[in-house]
Amino acid sequence: MLKIRLQRVGRKHEPSFRLVLTDSKNGPKSGKYLEVLGWYDVRRDNKAEQFDTVRIKHWISQGAQLSDTVHNFLVEKKVIDGKKINKLPRKSPIKKEEAKTEAAAPAVAPAAAPATPPAETAAA
Numbered sequence: 458m459l460k461i462r463l464q465r466v467g468r469k470h471e472p473s474f475r476l477v478l479t480d481s482k483n484g485p486k487s488g489k490y491l492e493v494l495g496w497y498d499v500r501r502d503n504k505a506e507q508f509d510t511v512r513i514k515h516w517i518s519q520g521a522q523l524s525d526t527v528h529n530f531l532v533e534k535k536v537i538d539g540k541k542i543n544k545l546p547r548k549s550p551i552k553k554e555e556a557k558t559e560a561a562a563p564a565v566a567p568a569a570a571p572a573t574p575p576a577e578t579a580a581a
Contacts, residue, residue, distance in 0.1 A: 461516060462524035463497060464490065473498045476508055476527065478516055492516075497530070505534040513537075 460481040467473035474497040477490035494516075495508030513536065517523070523531070525544040531537045 459491070459516065459519070459521040460524065461494065461513065461521050461527055463526060464488075467498075471500070473500075476513075478521060481522070503530075503534075505536050508534075508536065510536050 458481045459478060461476065461478050462485065463474040464477045464479075464485055465472060466475050475490075475493055476495040476497060478492040478494055479490040483489045492512065494512055497503055497507065508531075513531070517537070525542045528537075528539070529541045529544070532539050532541050
C-alpha cells in the first residue's frame with residue numbers, strides 16, 4: 458500500500474522534512490521513496506505552494522493513504538477537504554467514583570466502631 462508521509466532530512470536540532478510517496482512497509486528512515494511531493498520546514502511559515510498539490514491529489518485518487526500529520530496539514534492549508542484527525546493518544550479519565558467511595562469508606566468505619574463496644578460490655 459502506498460503512503461504519503463514526512464521524511465526527516467534536516468541536521469541535528471534543525472528539523473526539515475520531505476513529503477514523499479513511499480511503500481507503507483518502508484520505514485521512515487530507510488530513505489526509500491517513489492516520488493518527492495514537496496517539503497516542510499518546522500521553523501518557517503509553511504505554505505501550500507511547497508507541496509505539489511496536483512500530484513498529491515493524483516496519488517490520493519490512485520489509493521495512496523496519508524499519514525495523520527500530513528492529512529492535518531493539508532486540511533489546514535485547504536488542499537483537501539475534511540476534518541483534522543486527532544493523532545494524540547486519548548487520556549484516560551480520572552475516575553471520580555473511586556475517589557468518592559474511598560472518601561466515604563472512612564466516614565462509614567467510625568460509625569460502625571462505636572456499635573461494637575456496647576456488645577462487648579453486654580457480654581462481659
